Amino acid sequence: MFRLSVSGRMLNVVPQSLMIKIEIDYGRLWQNLKWDIKTKNVLFILLGAAIYGFGLANFNMKNRLAEGGVTGITLILYNLFSIDPSISNIVLNIPLFIAGWKMFRRDEFIYTIIGTFSLSLFLYIFQHVITFNFLLNHDLFLAALFAGAFVGGGLGIIFRYGGTTGGSDIVARISHKKYGWMMSKTMFVIDAAVIILSFIYLDYRQIMYTLVAVFVGARMIDSIQKGAYAGKAVMIFSKKSDEISKRIIQYLDRSVTLIDGKGGYTRRDINVLYCVVSRNEVFRLKNLIQKIDPEAFVTVNDVHEVFGEGFTYDKSEAESALRPKR
Numbered sequence: 001m002f003r004l005s006v007s008g009r010m011l012n013v014v015p016q017s018l019m020i021k022i023e024i025d026y027g028r029l030w031q032n033l034k035w036d037i038k039t040k041n042v043l044f045i046l047l048g049a050a051i052y053g054f055g056l057a058n059f060n061m062k063n064r065l066a067e068g069g070v071t072g073i074t075l076i077l078y079n080l081f082s083i084d085p086s087i088s089n090i091v092l093n094i095p096l097f098i099a100g101w102k103m104f105r106r107d108e109f110i111y112t113i114i115g116t117f118s119l120s121l122f123l124y125i126f127q128h129v130i131t132f133n134f135l136l137n138h139d140l141f142l143a144a145l146f147a148g149a150f151v152g153g154g155l156g157i158i159f160r161y162g163g164t165t166g167g168s169d170i171v172a173r174i175s176h177k178k179y180g181w182m183m184s185k186t187m188f189v190i191d192a193a194v195i196i197l198s199f200i201y202l203d204y205r206q207i208m209y210t211l212v213a214v215f216v217g218a219r220m221i222d223s224i225q226k227g228a229y230a231g232k233a234v235m236i237f238s239k240k241s242d243e244i245s246k247r248i249i250q251y252l253d254r255s256v257t258l259i260d261g262k263g264g265y266t267r268r269d270i271n272v273l274y275c276v277v278s279r280n281e282v283f284r285l286k287n288l289i290q291k292i293d294p295e296a297f298v299t300v301n302d303v304h305e306v307f308g309e310g311f312t313y314d315k316s317e318a319e320s321a322l323r324p325k326r
Helices: 026-033 039-060 069-081 085-103 106-129 140-160 168-179 183-200 204-226 241-252 279-292 315-322
Strands: 002-007 010-015 020-023 231-237 257-262 269-277 297-303
Touching: 039 106, 039 140, 069 085, 069 168, 069 183, 085 106, 085 168, 140 204, 168 183, 183 204, 231 279, 241 269, 241 279, 269 279, 279 297
Parallel strands: none
Antiparallel strands: 002 010, 010 020, 231 269, 231 297, 257 269
16 A cells, blocks of 8 residues: 655655655746746737738728739739638648648747738738728839838747748758758748749739838838847057057947957057947047058948947846846
8 A cells, every 4th residue: 555645846655664765846847838938929920910910901902913822822822712821820830830831940939930920910900900991002012111111020020039930941950950951042942933923913013012011021021120229349459559549438438359460561560459339420430540550551341230348237126137046
C-alpha cells in the first residue's frame, strides 16, 4: 500500500516503510515553458496590422490594385469569387502555420499568429465597420503611392517588432530549410508569380501601378527597418586628436573612441577619433574640428540605426529589466 502526499515543492511517495522523495524545480520548469512575449512588441504589431489593413482595404481593394504573396491571392479570390479577404487570409495561412511552425522560435511564432489574425480582424473592420471612400480611379498613381505607403508602413512596423503576417514568409522559411533556397529570392518569386496571376482580373495599366505600389512599399519597409535613430559616423585624422576629443566630450556631450593608426605615407603613428553623432550635430562638429585643426582629414558616413547610451539607452529602464522578478 502506497501513501501519496504533495507539499510545496516536495512529492513524497511512501510504500510502507520506504520513502522516495522527488524534488520538482518549478522555477526551471517554468523557465523552459514560458515565452518571451513583450507587451510593447504585441502593441506595435497590432498597430502595424491596423495600418496595413487600412491601406489594403481602402487603396488596394477599392482601386483594384494587386498585391504580392498570400495577400495577393486573397485579392484574386475576392475579385473572382467575392470571398472576403479577412476570411481567406486565415484559411490560407492555417495550413502554412501547421507546416512551418517548427521553423520559428516560439516567440516569433506567437508574434506571427498575432500579426496574421489581427490583419484579418482589421481588414474586416475597415471593410464592414469603419469605412472610407477613397476612390482614386481617376488618379491611380496617387492610389499606388498611398497603397504602398500604408501597406509598406504597416508591414515595416510588424517586421521591426518581430512579427510577420505569415504567407510567403513561412513558405520561404520552409524552402530554405528543406532545399537551401535563399529566402529573399523565394519571396520575390512568389510575389512576382502572384502579381502576374493577377492579370486574370486586372489590365496591364493596373498591374503597372501595382508595381509602383510594391516599390513604394519596399522603400517604406526598408526605412522603418533601418530605425528611427539614424545618425552619422565621423572618423577624424588629426595631429591634435586629444584636444578635439576633449572638445567633443565637453561641447557635444558625445563619447569618442581613440583608435591607434599609422600613416601609410608618413609612417607616423596617429590617434584616429571615431564618433557617432545625430544628424543635426554634424555641422557643429565640423566647425569644432575646423577651429582646432583646419588640416584635419575627416570622413562622414551614414549610420542607419543607433542604439545605446546617448541615443536610446534608458538607465532606469535597464536597471528595471535587470532587477530579479519575484
